[in-house]
Amino acid sequence: MSATRTGLAIVDAAVGAAAPLPRDNGELVFEEPWQGRALGMGVVSLERAGASWEDFRRHLVAAIAARSPRDGESAATAYYAAWLDALEALLAERGLLRSAG
Amino acid sequence: MSDAHEHHHDGHHHPRPASEVELRARALEALLAERGLVSTDAIDAVVELYEHDVGPQNGAQVVAGAWVDDAYRERLLSRPNEAIAELGFGGAEGDNMVVVANTADVHNVIVCTLCSCYPWPVLGLPPSWYKSSPYRARVVAEPRAVLREFGLELRDDVEIRVWDSSGEVRYLVLPMRPAGTDGYGEDELAAIVTRNSMIGTAVPVAGEAAVA
Numbered sequence: 001m002s003a004t005r006t007g008l009a010i011v012d013a014a015v016g017a018a019a020p021l022p023r024d025n026g027e028l029v030f031e032e033p034w035q036g037r038a039l040g041m042g043v044v045s046l047e048r049a050g051a052s053w054e055d056f057r058r059h060l061v062a063a064i065a066a067r068s069p070r071d072g073e074s075a076a077t078a079y080y081a082a083w084l085d086a087l088e089a090l091l092a093e094r095g096l097l098r099s100a101g
Numbered sequence: 102m103s104d105a106h107e108h109h110h111d112g113h114h115h116p117r118p119a120s121e122v123e124l125r126a127r128a129l130e131a132l133l134a135e136r137g138l139v140s141t142d143a144i145d146a147v148v149e150l151y152e153h154d155v156g157p158q159n160g161a162q163v164v165a166g167a168w169v170d171d172a173y174r175e176r177l178l179s180r181p182n183e184a185i186a187e188l189g190f191g192g193a194e195g196d197n198m199v200v201v202a203n204t205a206d207v208h209n210v211i212v213c214t215l216c217s218c219y220p221w222p223v224l225g226l227p228p229s230w231y232k233s234s235p236y237r238a239r240v241v242a243e244p245r246a247v248l249r250e251f252g253l254e255l256r257d258d259v260e261i262r263v264w265d266s267s268g269e270v271r272y273l274v275l276p277m278r279p280a281g282t283d284g285y286g287e288d289e290l291a292a293i294v295t296r297n298s299m300i301g302t303a304v305p306v307a308g309e310a311a312v313a
Contacts, residue, residue, distance in 0.1 A: 007150075084129060
């Protein structure tokens with residue numbers, strides 16, 4: 001598979017039991033397309049930036065802990081919102097989100 | 102688990118513009134694309150891959166491991182979660198695995214009579230027949246007939262044990278290592294361990310590669 005070197009099993013192992021991907025009987029749960037894109041964005045950008053999944057997990061666990069749940073928000077929405085927080089934090093830490101110039 | 106499959110069909114959500122978090126996701130994707138860190142195609146490919154990237158290969162490695170290493174087999178039967186985790190597999194829903202070993206006198210088969218609970222961290226997504234009402238009802242009532250329909254003919258004196266999975270306990274069948282595999286390495290062994298042999302509706306056969 002040329003799409004990515006990072007198989008789903010690698011992501012599962014990386015996020016670990018502390019922050020497992022939302023699933024329903026094994027199937028990944030994407031309630032809205034942006035959630036799948038958030039996951040894909042993480043995988044692709046970490047790969048291209050050469051960032052480690054261990055760093056990402058650290059940020060993800062922190063983002064989940066830091067995030068207060070919103071009214072009526074589903075578990076998958078909360079998870080992938082935290083996922084975006086973590087991705088931004090990690091890329092910012094590596095200076096990849098600074099505006100050019 | 103069945104409750105988790107209930108959805109609300111009685112009425113519409115209010116149509117609403119993209120949520121705040123959705124807009125954030127789009128903005129981040131645009132920014133990352135600008136930096137050359139992602140492309141729409143690459144993200145699409147990952148999502149597509151992940152939605153289908155589940156198969157029984159993990160379980161096959163577990164079984165092959167148990168075939169070549171008696172100590173691992175013992176750990177697998179006595180502490181399945183830990184033994185499976187040793188190979189790097191597992192997940193929140195895969196907790197409370199129970200591994201049931203086939204012997205010359207006992208054949209095991211798994212089902213989820215209530216819905217479709219399945220040991221997905223090792224077997225991937227369940228095949229459609231596993232989720233079908235006929236299988237769920239009949240494998241309990243007349244397992245021998247059902248297995249025969251799968252092409253598995255068991256001797257009359259072989260006891261068939263049917264294990265009903267649930268959200269709390271998920272079973273994996275450890276099939277017997279088939280004859281004629283003495284010279285096989287672990288990877289060759291894993292290659293003949295089919296998904297159905299780990300559900301119990303088939304047995305592995307030497308020289309017959311598993312098809313996911």
